[in-house]
Amino acid sequence: MSIRLLVLIPVAAAVSLALSAAVDAVALPLFLDTTGTILATALAGPAVGIATGVTTSAVNTLRNPTFWPFVVVQLIVALYAWLAARAGLFRSLRTAIPAGLGLGVIASVTSTPISYLVFGCTTTGGIALTTALGRALGLAPLGACFFGSFVSDFGDKAVTFALVTSVLHALPRRTAARFPWALRAIGAA
Amino acid sequence: MSGRLHPFTLLAVAAALPALAWILPAPIGPAATLAVALGLTLTPGASPGSTGIRSSPGSTGIGSSPGWRPGSVVFRAALLTAAPFWLFLLLLHDVPTTIATGLRITTMVASIGWVVAALPPARLVEAMVAAGWSATAAYLFAATLSAVPVLKSRAQRIVEAQRCRGLSPRGGVVNRLRALGAVALPLILSALHEVDERALALETRGLVPGVHRTPLEPPPDRVAERVARWGLAALCAAALVWRLA
Numbered sequence: 001m002s003i004r005l006l007v008l009i010p011v012a013a014a015v016s017l018a019l020s021a022a023v024d025a026v027a028l029p030l031f032l033d034t035t036g037t038i039l040a041t042a043l044a045g046p047a048v049g050i051a052t053g054v055t056t057s058a059v060n061t062l063r064n065p066t067f068w069p070f071v072v073v074q075l076i077v078a079l080y081a082w083l084a085a086r087a088g089l090f091r092s093l094r095t096a097i098p099a100g101l102g103l104g105v106i107a108s109v110t111s112t113p114i115s116y117l118v119f120g121c122t123t124t125g126g127i128a129l130t131t132a133l134g135r136a137l138g139l140a141p142l143g144a145c146f147f148g149s150f151v152s153d154f155g156d157k158a159v160t161f162a163l164v165t166s167v168l169h170a171l172p173r174r175t176a177a178r179f180p181w182a183l184r185a186i187g188a189a
Numbered sequence: 190m191s192g193r194l195h196p197f198t199l200l201a202v203a204a205a206l207p208a209l210a211w212i213l214p215a216p217i218g219p220a221a222t223l224a225v226a227l228g229l230t231l232t233p234g235a236s237p238g239s240t241g242i243r244s245s246p247g248s249t250g251i252g253s254s255p256g257w258r259p260g261s262v263v264f265r266a267a268l269l270t271a272a273p274f275w276l277f278l279l280l281l282h283d284v285p286t287t288i289a290t291g292l293r294i295t296t297m298v299a300s301i302g303w304v305v306a307a308l309p310p311a312r313l314v315e316a317m318v319a320a321g322w323s324a325t326a327a328y329l330f331a332a333t334l335s336a337v338p339v340l341k342s343r344a345q346r347i348v349e350a351q352r353c354r355g356l357s358p359r360g361g362v363v364n365r366l367r368a369l370g371a372v373a374l375p376l377i378l379s380a381l382h383e384v385d386e387r388a389l390a391l392e393t394r395g396l397v398p399g400v401h402r403t404p405l406e407p408p409p410d411r412v413a414e415r416v417a418r419w420g421l422a423a424l425c426a427a428a429l430v431w432r433l434a
Contacts, residue, residue, distance in 0.1 A: 002386040002388075003391050003392050003396070003397075004384060004385065004387075004388045006328070006329075006336070006391075007332075007384050007387040007388045007391065008324060008381075008384050009329055009333075010328075010329055010333040010385055011334035011336060011380050011381070011387070012380075013333045013336075014219050014333055014336035014337045014339070014340045014380070015340060015376070015377055015380050017333075017337045017340075017341075018337060018340035018341045018343070018344045018376065019344070019373060019376070020341075020349075021341055021344035021345055021348065022348065022369060022372040022373045022376060023369070024342055025348040025356075025368070025372055026365045026366075026368040026369045026372065027365065028362075028365050028369060030369075032373075035373075038376065050393060051329065055330070055333050056333075059330075059333045059334060059337065060300060062301075062334075064270070065270075065297050065298045065300075065301035065302065066274075066294070066297070066298070068301075083282065118211075119274070119290070119294060120278050120282055120286065120287075120288075120290040120330050121277075121281055121300075122274045122277035122281065122294075124274075124280050128273075128280065131269050131275075131281060132280050132281060134362070135281065140322035141281075144281075159366065159369070163369075163370070163373055163374075163377075165399065166370060166374060167374060167377045167378060167381070168415075170378055171378065171381065172376060175381070175382070178385070189274065
């Protein structure tokens with residue numbers, strides 16, 4: 001791994017953690033905590049993406065210990081983003097947003113058993129409330145847990161994919177060419 | 190006490206307590222692990238600020254609250270972090286499940302809160318380097334910890350600058366998403382433009398992936414501590430076998 005790709009990992013992980021300030025500023029119910037993982041994967045491939053996801057989870061765990069069990073979701077996100085980059089799905093918002101919605105489904109399917117078995121579906125306030133809504137609608141406990149995860153992940157991952165696509169297209173071509181996967185991800189190579 | 194232990198011993202204790210909380214039968218097992226974890230948060234080594242890690246500006250203030258001894262700050266932070274989980278567990282589950290899961294989650298929160306307070310990242314990096322880990326792994330951890338506050342303050346500056354230009358968090362979802370782009374894009378692009386600069390700085394200092402460096406001040410790793418770490422791993426394995434049998 002080159003030094004440039006090594007440096008990209010902590011920068012991308014820090015981006016994921018710092019974006020909470022941007023989300024707070026516009027008062028949207030989003031996490032965007034996988035932005036760095038998806039961005040690093042689209043720029044530099046799955047190894048860098050997975051390392052970014054693990055680093056993000058490890059550092060996030062220092063702030064909130066309940067994040068660590070969800071490191072598996074970061075790995076799934078990195079692998080999915082790699083497939084999306086290979087297919088050139090970051091070439092426009094019309095292809096990126098549906099891909100993000102697909103990731104939302106996969107991420108909620110992955111996080112539901114962790115949330116259910118480890119935390120009893122109480123990972124964050126918002127998800128717990130939507131889970132309670134699912135229970136009130138008559139869903140079984142596991143179904144209500146999936147409902148809570150799905151509601152939070154579905155939009156979040158679509159917005160994250162759209163944001164990463166915007167970043168990739170806003171990068172100067174010369175800068176993008178320094179990363180091995182960037183041009184292929186946007187369909188320019 | 191915790192300040193004198195080797196970083197790997199602190200991590201082993203912090204990992205073993207939640208593992209045992211989930212393995213041992215509730216409520217006795219998780220209650221016992223919680224008692225140990227909360228006891229650790231009250232030890233002198235777990236005082237706030239000893240590690241150099243501070244929580245985000247919005248969540249500080251616990252340490253400065255009157256009426257709490259410095260040693261009880263981590264204890265109270267753990268209880269405050271775990272409290273919402275108990276509320277939502279009660280909302281979603283019956284009382285026995287709430288108690289069992291609540292005790293386990295609180296054990297996890299308290300033990301990780303304790304290790305974060307008791308273990309300075311620089312000491313962990315020294316221990317990793319002394320144990321033969323490559324400089325790359327140590328760099329990833331330390332560089333992310335140092336980059337987060339820098340990017341957070343930059344994000345705050347971008348938010349303020351965009352507000353001066355008319356950014357408004359009001360309106361429908363589409364307006365808010367546009368506003369999000371106006372804040373997030375400059376932040377991410379500026380971070381990516383720094384990659385080359387940081388890479389050049391590392392190359393200048395001779396950091397090559399996979400290379401082993403000499404630690405300046407390696408923490409002492411006593412035989413008793415190594416035995417204790419293996420003992421904790423054996424205890425967790427034995428408890429798991431006992432539960433599965």
